[in-house]
Amino acid sequence: MRVLLLNPPRRISPQRQEVIVNAPLAACLITGYIAATLRAARIPVEVLEADLEGWDLDQTASAIASTRGMGERLLLGVHLVYQWEETLDILRMLEGLKAEGNLDHLSLYGFFPTFAWRELLGLFPFVDSIVRGEPELTFLELVRRLSGGHEWRDARGLAWMDQGRLQLNPARPLIDPLDPLPFPLRPPPSLLQGRNPDNYLLGSRGCYNHCSFCYLTPFYQGQRRWRGRTPQNIVSEIGQVLEETGSSSFYFADANFFGPGEKGQERARELARILRGEGLSIRFGLECRANDVQEETLAQLQEAGLTHLFVGIESGSDEVLGLIEKNTTASINEEAVRTAQRLGLKLSTGFIMFEPDARLGHIRESFEFLKRLGLLRSPSITAHLLHHPLVVLRGTKSFSRLLSQDRLAVDPLLQYEGRYRFVDPRVESLAQLMTRISCRALQTNEDQDYDPQEGCYRIPHALEGERLRRLNDLLIDTFARALEWLEAGGDGPAREGLVPLEEAFSREIVK
Numbered sequence: 001m002r003v004l005l006l007n008p009p010r011r012i013s014p015q016r017q018e019v020i021v022n023a024p025l026a027a028c029l030i031t032g033y034i035a036a037t038l039r040a041a042r043i044p045v046e047v048l049e050a051d052l053e054g055w056d057l058d059q060t061a062s063a064i065a066s067t068r069g070m071g072e073r074l075l076l077g078v079h080l081v082y083q084w085e086e087t088l089d090i091l092r093m094l095e096g097l098k099a100e101g102n103l104d105h106l107s108l109y110g111f112f113p114t115f116a117w118r119e120l121l122g123l124f125p126f127v128d129s130i131v132r133g134e135p136e137l138t139f140l141e142l143v144r145r146l147s148g149g150h151e152w153r154d155a156r157g158l159a160w161m162d163q164g165r166l167q168l169n170p171a172r173p174l175i176d177p178l179d180p181l182p183f184p185l186r187p188p189p190s191l192l193q194g195r196n197p198d199n200y201l202l203g204s205r206g207c208y209n210h211c212s213f214c215y216l217t218p219f220y221q222g223q224r225r226w227r228g229r230t231p232q233n234i235v236s237e238i239g240q241v242l243e244e245t246g247s248s249s250f251y252f253a254d255a256n257f258f259g260p261g262e263k264g265q266e267r268a269r270e271l272a273r274i275l276r277g278e279g280l281s282i283r284f285g286l287e288c289r290a291n292d293v294q295e296e297t298l299a300q301l302q303e304a305g306l307t308h309l310f311v312g313i314e315s316g317s318d319e320v321l322g323l324i325e326k327n328t329t330a331s332i333n334e335e336a337v338r339t340a341q342r343l344g345l346k347l348s349t350g351f352i353m354f355e356p357d358a359r360l361g362h363i364r365e366s367f368e369f370l371k372r373l374g375l376l377r378s379p380s381i382t383a384h385l386l387h388h389p390l391v392v393l394r395g396t397k398s399f400s401r402l403l404s405q406d407r408l409a410v411d412p413l414l415q416y417e418g419r420y421r422f423v424d425p426r427v428e429s430l431a432q433l434m435t436r437i438s439c440r441a442l443q444t445n446e447d448q449d450y451d452p453q454e455g456c457y458r459i460p461h462a463l464e465g466e467r468l469r470r471l472n473d474l475l476i477d478t479f480a481r482a483l484e485w486l487e488a489g490g491d492g493p494a495r496e497g498l499v500p501l502e503e504a505f506s507r508e509i510v511k
């Protein structure tokens with residue numbers, strides 16, 4: 001049986017202006033790990049990188065159809081990512097392929113199918129199976145059983161439909177330790193040219209926290225377990241990639257790079273020691289929680305090549321951090337940001353300006369926090385930081401809580417995404433205004449403040465700097481004036497005070 005894995009095309013939704021929340025970054029290697037696991041078991045597998053190829057759906061369908069040789073059976077595994085309004089188009093493309101007899105077995109994997117397995121199997125009967133959670137070993141077993149002509153339906157980790165009845169098999173134990181997993185198969189370097197960074201790494205899986213909005217812990221069966229590869233194993237992979245590609249730019253896609261406590265710090269310092277000891281000249285970035293930002297550890301990682309740091313700070317308000325169960329505080333966040341700034345790291349932050357239970361006071365705290373720390377520095381960043389609402393997806397605690405409070409309007413078809421009512425209508429008005437004007441600013445700006453050399457956003461010193469600075473100031477000023485108007489008691493269904501602000505923004509942005 002021929003095995004083909006697909007990373008489908010991805011498009012940025014003009015309404016959302018982002019793709020990042022559809023699947024955690026950690027999912028970016030999911031197909032590569034499955035492919036490597038199959039190859040390690042001597043099972044031939046091909047990967048179609050429709051996303052990196054820049055293909056549309058027709059091109060993708062043709063490529064899949066032409067893969068199958070005469071008389072061959074084809075198993076297609078698809079890393080299905082929730083792509084807002086575009087998701088249905090991908091499913092229709094798969095339906096067409098199945099109807100034309102091009103696929104013998106269609107299996108979906110990834111975060112979206114793991115949580116929306118009921119809806120996907122119920123609505124799309126052409127899907128044969130769904131691999132839930134950590135996929136490598138389940139997919140391997142599926143391939144072995146199908147290739148050998150054996151019964152596949154009782155394989156652990158699978159969901160499937162039996163004559164109209166949903167079936168969910170028991171979960172497979174989490175992979176632990178991770179070192180025995182083969183290094184993930186990577187897209188050919190030609191497809192990565194011009195992308196920043198060149199190479200993703202996954203040094204760990206899982207998280208020791210369970211934030212209310214995050215589906216990482218539920219993906220790993222609700223276990224608050226952080227599992228790390230050994231530093232030696234990570235460095236071996238880096239060495240191999242360097243040798244094969246000559247490319248020295250890496251980014252850890254781990255949702256939470258550091259393991260818990262002092263042990264987690266020591267592991268990171270050991271990684272830095274080995275990288276330096278091996279004399280590997282690389283630059284890399286990583287993502288972590290604010291409470292794991294320790295200057296000494298980061299300084300050692302910096303000496304080993306760390307340049308970019310992403311910290312999920314989420315809020316400048318202790319109460320909001322409590323609401324989202326972040327288990328950090330605003331002062332921990334502040335110290336983390338100042339540490340990164342002292343070290344001169346290129347810092348990005350995860351931020352949720354609009355939490356469904358937030359009050360205007362919380363919004364004010366977060367706004368002052370962002371200004372105080374100098375985080376509103378270029379229009380793309382400012383637009384994101386000032387408008388991000390909590391995204392509520394199935395699988396998270398927020399989804400269940402808001403649903404039980406009857407505050408969630410769930411997408412009627414896929415039932416994966418929920419739109420909620422804020423407790424404070426004034427916060428809702430501000431959130432809606434900021435979504436509209438931030439998306440407008442992002443469309444107008446088209447990443448002109450992105451510096452591909454540095455791999456980060458900043459206002460360049462060149463001529464266009466003045467225009468970008470004005471756009472940045474316009475966003476901050478509109479937010480500040482809208483917040484002040486609402487704080488002064490501005491309310492009512494028409495939100496009259498916000499309308500002129502939006503009109504003024506529309507006039508200014510085209511200047």
Ligand code: SF4
Nearest residue numbers: 207209210211214255
């Ligand atoms: S810290 Fe929270 S948001 Fe980050 S990975 Fe862990 S649970 Fe998810």
